[in-house]
Amino acid sequence: MKRLIETSLSCSRRRFISGALRRTSPTTFYQRRDASRHAPLSIDTQDDMSKRISSSMTTKSKELPPDDHHNKEYSFGVGFLYSLGQVYQQTYQQPLPPTQLQQMEAEAKAIMHQFGDTGGSSTPRAINIEFTAYMVSPYRVLKASGRSVLQIRSLLEGALRHTMAWSSQVVREQLDSAPDAFASLVRDSKDKEENFYVEGDFQLRRVRDLPDSYSLEVHGCWYMNTLERLGAREIGPSFCAFDRSWYDTIDPERHGVRFTRPSTIAEGADRCRFNIDRVKKTRED
Numbered sequence: 001m002k003r004l005i006e007t008s009l010s011c012s013r014r015r016f017i018s019g020a021l022r023r024t025s026p027t028t029f030y031q032r033r034d035a036s037r038h039a040p041l042s043i044d045t046q047d048d049m050s051k052r053i054s055s056s057m058t059t060k061s062k063e064l065p066p067d068d069h070h071n072k073e074y075s076f077g078v079g080f081l082y083s084l085g086q087v088y089q090q091t092y093q094q095p096l097p098p099t100q101l102q103q104m105e106a107e108a109k110a111i112m113h114q115f116g117d118t119g120g121s122s123t124p125r126a127i128n129i130e131f132t133a134y135m136v137s138p139y140r141v142l143k144a145s146g147r148s149v150l151q152i153r154s155l156l157e158g159a160l161r162h163t164m165a166w167s168s169q170v171v172r173e174q175l176d177s178a179p180d181a182f183a184s185l186v187r188d189s190k191d192k193e194e195n196f197y198v199e200g201d202f203q204l205r206r207v208r209d210l211p212d213s214y215s216l217e218v219h220g221c222w223y224m225n226t227l228e229r230l231g232a233r234e235i236g237p238s239f240c241a242f243d244r245s246w247y248d249t250i251d252p253e254r255h256g257v258r259f260t261r262p263s264t265i266a267e268g269a270d271r272c273r274f275n276i277d278r279v280k281k282t283r284e285d
Contacts, residue, residue, distance in 0.1 A: 076163075077108055077134045083162035084138055087155055100141050107137035111230065124196050128222060135239065136232045149234050157241045164245035172249040181255040182278040186214045189276070198222070212278035217271045224265050236266030256281040 081104060088096040111133035117126045135156060142152045178184040186209075193204055193216065203220030227233045243261070252258040258279045263269035 076130060077105065080134050080159055080163050081105065081138075084155060084159040087158035087162060091155065091158070100145060103141045104134075104137045107140055108133040111136055115226075124198050125201070128198075128201075128226075132223065132226055132230075132239075135235065136227070136230050139232050139235050153235055153238045156235060156238045160238070160242050160245065164242070168245050168249050171246045175249060175251075175255050178255075181250075182212070182214075182257040182276060185257060185259070185276050189214065189216060189274075208275075214276040216274045218265065218274075219271050221265050221272065237264070240264050240266045240272075252279050253282040254285065 081101060084104075085096045085101065088094075108130075112129055115129045115133075117129040117133075138156060138159075139152050142155065143149070147155075175181050175184075193206070197204060201220075201222035202218060205217045205219060206215070207217055208215035223239050224233065224236050227236055227239070240261075247259045247261070250257060250259050256279060258277050260275045260277075262273050262275070264272045266272075
């Protein structure tokens with residue numbers, strides 16, 4: 001299982017996210033930054049973007065260092081905007097205007113530059129900046145075009161589900177194969193707390209660490225603070241929706257563990273609360 005994880009988000013986020021998904025996401029989406037991320041989007045059709053994504057995901061082994069075969073270049077931004085275009089088409093039965101798509105990428109690059117991310121870095125801060133930039137830029141462009149906040153949030157969350165569908169499957173398979181899913185999730189959370197959250201950006205408090213129950217609180221969130229700075233605080237809940245790409249895969253009856261998130265800063269609470277509790281398995285299928 002460990003080898004599978006290492007070779008296969010964070011999102012997390014990033015946030016309180018399973019190690020399986022966390023280790024996958026930075027490698028697959030955020031550390032894989034090639035020229036396509038920084039080249040202007042001259043896209044006339046969704047097929048054109050699809051070809052670019054396929055090209056960026058296909059890298060011959062000989063082009064990679066011997067110990068880095070899973071680190072082939074890939075652009076999260078291109079993939080996310082492609083997903084956004086598909087969700088837009090499905091929702092409104094018309095394509096996302098190419099000019100808006102180009103504006104979104106230009107806006108995302110401007111945001112990354114504003115926060116000092118000029119590309120090539122795969123630090124936790126750079127990962128968070130890129131994710132935020134490609135969420136905020138569609139918000140700005142779509143809002144200027146007349147879309148409501150609820151419409152924009154629906155599009156963003158749909159695009160996230162579309163983009164992260166494959167990694168949700170990875171998490172599901174690893175939970176299915178874990179001898180102790182509760183212990184695995186707790187271990188992954190602790191690892192992320194220590195190695196992903198940038199000190200000063202996030203204020204964390206571990207309030208419970210028992211054999212059958214674990215609870216983490218986030219008292220300060222870089223994402224929400226940054227959205228406030230960018231004038232995009234109203235899409236905060238869409239950032240939290242990213243977590244569904246991993247926690248929706250948890251089946252308490254099958255995996256013997258339950259995850260709950262009773263409050264989030266994005267929805268007005270003073271803290272985010274993430275709870276993992278061991279429960280009795282009722283089936284083994």
